[in-house]
Amino acid sequence: MKDVLKQLLREALARCYESGSLVSGEIPVDILVEVPANPGHGDFATNVAMILAKKEKAPPRKVAEVIIRELTGKEEIFSRVEIAGPGFVNFFLTAECWARVLDEIIEQQKCFGWQDFGAGKRVQVEFVSANPTGPLHIGHGRGAATGDALAALLAACGYEVQREYYINDAGNQMQTLGRSILLRCRQLLGEAVTFPGDCYQGEYIRDLARQALAEKGEQLLHHPEEEAVRILTDFGGSRILAGITTDLADFGVRFDNWYSERTLWERGEIQKGLDYLREKGFAYEKDEALWFASTRFGDDKDRVMLRSNGMTTYFASDVAYHKEKFERGFDLVIDIWGADHHGYIPRMKAAVAALGHDREALQVILVQLVNLLRGGVPAAMSTRSGEFVTLREVMDEVGTDACRYYFLSRHSDSKLDFDLELAKEQSADNPVYYIQYAHARICSIQRKAAEEGIGLPARGTIDFSVLDLPEELTLTKFLAQFPEVVAAAGRAFEPHRLTAYLQELATQFHAYYNRHRVVGEDAKTTSARLYLVNCIQTVIANALSLLGISAPERM
RNA sequence: GCGCCAGUAGCUCAGCUGGAUAGAGCAACGGACUUCUAAUCCGUAGGUCGCAGGUUCGAGUCCUGCCUGGCGUGCCA
Numbered sequence: 001m002k003d004v005l006k007q008l009l010r011e012a013l014a015r016c017y018e019s020g021s022l023v024s025g026e027i028p029v030d031i032l033v034e035v036p037a038n039p040g041h042g043d044f045a046t047n048v049a050m051i052l053a054k055k056e057k058a059p060p061r062k063v064a065e066v067i068i069r070e071l072t073g074k075e076e077i078f079s080r081v082e083i084a085g086p087g088f089v090n091f092f093l094t095a096e097c098w099a100r101v102l103d104e105i106i107e108q109q110k111c112f113g114w115q116d117f118g119a120g121k122r123v124q125v126e127f128v129s130a131n132p133t134g135p136l137h138i139g140h141g142r143g144a145a146t147g148d149a150l151a152a153l154l155a156a157c158g159y160e161v162q163r164e165y166y167i168n169d170a171g172n173q174m175q176t177l178g179r180s181i182l183l184r185c186r187q188l189l190g191e192a193v194t195f196p197g198d199c200y201q202g203e204y205i206r207d208l209a210r211q212a213l214a215e216k217g218e219q220l221l222h223h224p225e226e227e228a229v230r231i232l233t234d235f236g237g238s239r240i241l242a243g244i245t246t247d248l249a250d251f252g253v254r255f256d257n258w259y260s261e262r263t264l265w266e267r268g269e270i271q272k273g274l275d276y277l278r279e280k281g282f283a284y285e286k287d288e289a290l291w292f293a294s295t296r297f298g299d300d301k302d303r304v305m306l307r308s309n310g311m312t313t314y315f316a317s318d319v320a321y322h323k324e325k326f327e328r329g330f331d332l333v334i335d336i337w338g339a340d341h342h343g344y345i346p347r348m349k350a351a352v353a354a355l356g357h358d359r360e361a362l363q364v365i366l367v368q369l370v371n372l373l374r375g376g377v378p379a380a381m382s383t384r385s386g387e388f389v390t391l392r393e394v395m396d397e398v399g400t401d402a403c404r405y406y407f408l409s410r411h412s413d414s415k416l417d418f419d420l421e422l423a424k425e426q427s428a429d430n431p432v433y434y435i436q437y438a439h440a441r442i443c444s445i446q447r448k449a450a451e452e453g454i455g456l457p458a459r460g461t462i463d464f465s466v467l468d469l470p471e472e473l474t475l476t477k478f479l480a481q482f483p484e485v486v487a488a489a490g491r492a493f494e495p496h497r498l499t500a501y502l503q504e505l506a507t508q509f510h511a512y513y514n515r516h517r518v519v520g521e522d523a524k525t526t527s528a529r530l531y532l533v534n535c536i537q538t539v540i541a542n543a544l545s546l547l548g549i550s551a552p553e554r555m
Numbered sequence: 556g557c558g559c560c561a562g563u564a565g566c567u568c569a570g571c572u573g574g575a576u577a578g579a580g581c582a583a584c585g586g587a588c589u590u591c592u593a594a595u596c597c598g599u600a601g602g603u604c605g606c607a608g609g610u611u612c613g614a615g616u617c618c619u620g621c622c623u624g625g626c627g628u629g630c631c632a
Contacts, residue, residue, distance in 0.1 A: 038575070047574065050612065060612075085575050086612055131632080173632060289630050300558070300628090307630040314632050342559055343627040366560080369626090409580095410568065413560065415625075417567065422581090430594080431580070437594050448591040481571095488571050500569055503579070514587090514596040533591095555594065 001101075001480055002033045004077075005044055005091065009033070012070040013048070021066045024055035035481065042082070042090030043477060050087040060087025098473065099464035101480040105535040106459050113482040113542050115490060118159030122329060125151040127336035128248065129166040132241040133177045134202055138418065139338065141251065141391040143367045145407035145548065147336045148253045149495035150365065152546045157490035159332075163255045166321065169237055170261040171314065176200065177240075178233030184209035185221060185232070208236045247392050251400055252548045264320050270312060273320035274305060282354045292319070297350030297359075315344075319351045326357050334493065339366040339413065365493055367412045373419040398424040401549045405432035408547050409499045431503055435540065436552050438506040441513060442537040443553040449519050449530055456534060457527045466525045467532060471512045475536065478508060482539050486546075498543050505543075509536050 009031055016022040028051050036045045049064035056063050064083045071081065080092040105112045127147025130140050147163070155161045168174075180199040184206050187193055199205075212220065212235050220228060248254070264270055274290065277283040282293050283305065290306035292315070305316040325333050333352075337344070342364075349359045372379045372389055379389060395403055402423050409431065410416055422430065446456065467476070482501070489497040518529040541551040 032574080034571070034574080036575070037578085041575065045575085050574085053612075088575070168632080171632060287630080291630090304630045309630075311630085313630070339560075340626060345559085368560085414568080415561080419567095433594050434580095437592080441592060441595085445591045451591095485571080492572075496569090497571075500571095500579080503569095507579085510595055511597085513591080514593095517591065519591050555592080 002044065002484055005033045005046070006031050008071060009046060009048060009067070012067055015070050016066055019070075021070070022052070022056060022063070024052060026052075026055060028052070035477075036090070039474075041084060041088070042080075043093045044091045045084075045088045046091075047088060049083075049089055053087065063087070064089050095464070095468075095473070098476045098480065099462075099467070101476060102462075102464070102531060102535050103459055105479060105538055106531070109538060110542060110545075112538060113486045114156045114158075115483065115487050116158040117487065118154060118157040118490070121159050121331040122162070123154055123159045123332040123334060124162045124164055124325060124328075124330045125154070125334045125336065126164045126166055126325075128244075128253075129168070130244065131168040131171070131173055132237045132244060133173050134200060134240065135204060136244055136247050136391040138370050138372055138389050138391055138394050139367075141394065141403065142370050142407040142412070142416065143336050143338065144248060144251055144253045144391075145404045146365065146367050146412045146495065149404075149408055149498075149547050150334065150336070150493055152548065153486070153490050153495050153498075156486055156546055162257060162330075163253075164257045164259055165255045167241065167258060167260045167262075169241075170265055170317070174233050174237060175229065177236050178229040178231075180205045181209050181212060181232040181236050182221075182225070182228050185213055188213060189218065189221070204240075205236075208232075208239060211239065212236075247390075247395070251391065251395055252404070259321075261317055261321070264317060264324070269320040269324055270316055273323050274312075274316065276323065277305075277319070277354060280354065292347075292351065292354070294347045294350035294354075297353040299346040299350045303347050315347065315351075318348065319355075322348065322352060322362065323355050326352075326355065326361070330361075332361055332363065334363045334365060336365045336367060336412075339368045342366055363493060365412060368415045370407075371415060371417045373417055373421075375421045376419065379420065394418075394420065401436070402430060402432045404548055405435075405499065408496050411494065411496055431499075432549065433555070434510075435502045435506045435544070436550070437555055438509045439537060439540045439544070439551045440553060440555040442509075442533050442540075445518050445530070445533055446537075449526070452519065454519065454523075454526060454530065457531045462528050462531045463524055464528065466528045469512075469516065471508070471515065472529075472532060475508050475512060475532065478505060479535055479539050482543070495547065498546055502540065502543050505536065505540060509533075 010027055013022070013027050017025050028048065031046060031048050031051075033044050033046045036042060049067060050060040052063050053060035061083050064087050068081050068083070068089060071078075077093055077097045078091055079094045082090050082092075084090050108114075125147050128136070128140055128144050130136055136144075151161045151163050176199060180195075183193055183195055183199060187195070188206075188209055195201075212232060216231070216235070220231065223231065274283065277292055278290075282296065284291055284293060288308035289304050291302045292305050294303050295301060303315055304313055305319065306312055322333065335348070345364050348364065349362055352362045353359045372394075397420060406418055406423050407416070449455070467473070485497060485501045489495055516529070518533055519526050521529070544551045
């Protein structure tokens with residue numbers, strides 16, 4: 001709807017310039033049309049007149065007058081257009097105009113709100129990417145919910161989206177995993193070994209040790225230590241990864257691709273990455289190490305890729321990995337990282353630039369840490385003591401819907417207090433149920449209608465004039481905003497905007513429900529209200545689907 | 556020290572990339588079920604948008620400087 005108005009404004013301006021009623025000859029690229037906070041200011045308002053006032057050397061209200069003269073009379077969609085305040089132009093649309101929105105929703109169903117500005121572009125969203133050295137914890141859950149919702153959102157904006165999980169299965173933390181399991185194996189067999197502090201402390205290591213012994217037998221320990229560690233690294237890594245996969249699947253997250261760091265090595269990609277930067281002259285040797293000249297691309301210091309001891313750094317893998325990502329043809333690459341890695345953004349962007357890509361083609365979304373509480377009291381997690389709260393535990397306790405909603409209800413880059421007691425409370429305190437309840441209630445209305453032999457009204461059979469309650473008009477207008485919310489959220493990479501919208505939509509519906517009956521008035525009214533309510537249901541379901549939250553038919 | 560992020564109602568947070576009178580949800584108090592689901596609704600309250608300047612028709616939003624908190628700042632991952 002906004003876009004329609006913008007287009008009309010552009011056309012009107014063009015006519016003004018043609019006729020000479022306006023002289024600056026410029027059509028502002030970014031005409032702002034928005035829904036005013038105050039309904040008295042119209043359904044939409046624009047600031048063009050104020051923007052043009054300076055160039056026209058005329059008072060904004062004067063400019064507005066000229067534009068309006070060119071706009072009205074040619075279009076049937078306005079019931080009123082007025083100038084207000086310092087020079088805003090306020091538009092009031094006709095009721096028929098809004099009725100058309102409902103038809104659109106019924107027609108488009110599951111696609112209502114979907115955008116096409118991403119069409120033809122391929123985007124990859126890489127998220128979670130936790131090392132397979134232990135189970136996912138609550139913080140990974142937030143990253144998972146955010147990445148998954150963002151991917152769904154971008155898909156709804158027309159992008160071709162791939163969800164990817166990068167497996168750090170090549171670093172020395174994997175060695176540590178193998179070593180940790182080996183030591184636990186020895187302990188299980190009665191050997192008195194001290195378990196070092198830099199090994200993984202969690203109870204799951206003991207479980208893995210037990211499984212390894214059961215599967216491979218005690219002869220495992222007869223291998224040379226290095227060999228035993230290698231075997232146990234593989235064993236533990238694949239077990240843990242399988243667990244991660246299951247946890248994520250139960251959390252409603254599926255990846256299109258699991259990308260192993262090890263395969264980067266096996267295919268020589270790491271070396272290729274280093275060579276590439278060397279050939280381009282972006283890498284140099286100093287102090288027996290190989291450095292990437294990231295300062296030439298805006299970083300504040302150069303970064304080591306190949307250490308003097310011959311080992312590569314984590315960053316070297318990342319350069320190769322991102323080089324390969326772009327070689328796979330993505331127009332946009334989105335990485336979702338824990339906020340504690342924010343210091344890596346400049347060097348990663350520098351690498352992307354050095355690799356010959358637009359630095360904006362890499363977007364890093366930061367996800368802040370989750371502060372876990374139980375009844376207001378911190379439920380501390382510490383990897384060192386091994387007493388962390390896993391995603392699995394939280395999911396099992398509070399349910400995936402509530403869990404995902406909590407994660408997605410705030411900007412990802414702001415810290416989140418996650419209170420287990422609040423999250424699992426099935427009450428008004430819990431917004432996710434409030435929203436789902438609105439959906440379930442509508443389903444209930446439809447069941448009631450069906451009992452009375454009233455089916456869902458078809459498009460074109462409705463007399464919209466009976467939808468004349470203020471609540472009905474407000475609801476319709478709010479539904480019309482959904483496509484813009486999707487677009488704005490998609491452009492900003494901010495799925496949390498959808499939760500705010502859902503909250504408001506549910507509030508409006510519940511209020512309407514409590515004041516008015518859908519089924520029970522005369523046939524014409526019942527039919528029209530059913531139609532409206534179907535639209536609300538569709539929009540709630542669509543928004544929830546983007547967030548990966550279910551839309552239950554009864555509760 | 557430098558860098559990034561944050562600071563908005565008692566608490567947790569929105570605020571549509573600069574718009575008109577800054578909004579929700581909790582928490583508090585008082586009301587509403589003979590009804591399509593009370594997991595609901597209706598009413599009452601709360602503010603120096605961290606502080607000080609600046610940019611302009613207009614600033615919670617942009618710029619500068621301070622204050623406070625978190626994180627980062629390795630030839631660690």
